[in-house]
Amino acid sequence: MPLLVIHQYLPTYLVFGAMLFGFGIYGLITRRTLIGMLIASELMLAGVSVNFMAFNRFLAPDPSVGQIFTLFIMAIAAAEAAIGLSIVVAVYRHYKTVDAEDLVNLKG
């Protein structure tokens, strides 16, 4: 397929979403701080949303369903970010660090 009309094909978006998801996985594993992990998980959510929107545009019989699902993902992601960051702030206040390797109080 010619490069300039690549935006009219479904697999373009699926591969793109998979790439965002891969970046998210890489970040989630290599990051040491909790905030970095949260950023990586937001990347993964973005990849999933792109997938939903692509299927919604090209395959779904009713193209409003995928958009509504993506809006729900956004709302849940916002709630998750708020809760996660407040936990990070609370952890920092208690331990004076946000490094995931220092939070070992429950280690036997």
Next chain:
Amino acid sequence: MNGPDAFAHSPSLLSADGLVGLVFLVMIAVTLAGAYIAATSERLVRAVAGLVVCFTGVGGIYYFLNSPFVAMMQILIYVGAVCVTISFAIMLAAPEHKKKTGPSNLLSGPLAFMVATLVFGGMAALALRTEWEPFAKTSMGTVRDIGIQLLTVYSMVFELISIILLIAIIGAIVIARGGRN
């Protein structure tokens, strides 16, 4: 599908279709660059900046997927709210000398790269090899359709989302406030 066969020939770069394709390619490149920065940069502040670039690009991708409303929501919620919240948390919770991040030991970098590549390769192969079959469209997916669906079929979920957001707000305040007099 809106008949990709009709556009199977490559348009000239200076025609409207060609420019649209060029904008799309640039947007993909910018988004992936932002995602790379967000996943790998040394400093968390730069990671958040990369996340902003990435989310803005994803908003542009949504435009190409016939969903300007979701694109606006993407920029409003992710860029305007989530990224700003994360940068506030970095300012509040990351001490200056610990703002650098990186792989915790030598093995985790290559291993993480391998896992991410495997997952990406698997999903990409699945996406490219499957014969996707579109259904006949029953609606256009306009903002009006979204609004009608949200207040009829999905009204219960809509209400639940509102309650979840309320609980999240209250919970965030309670958790972050703990320890103060």
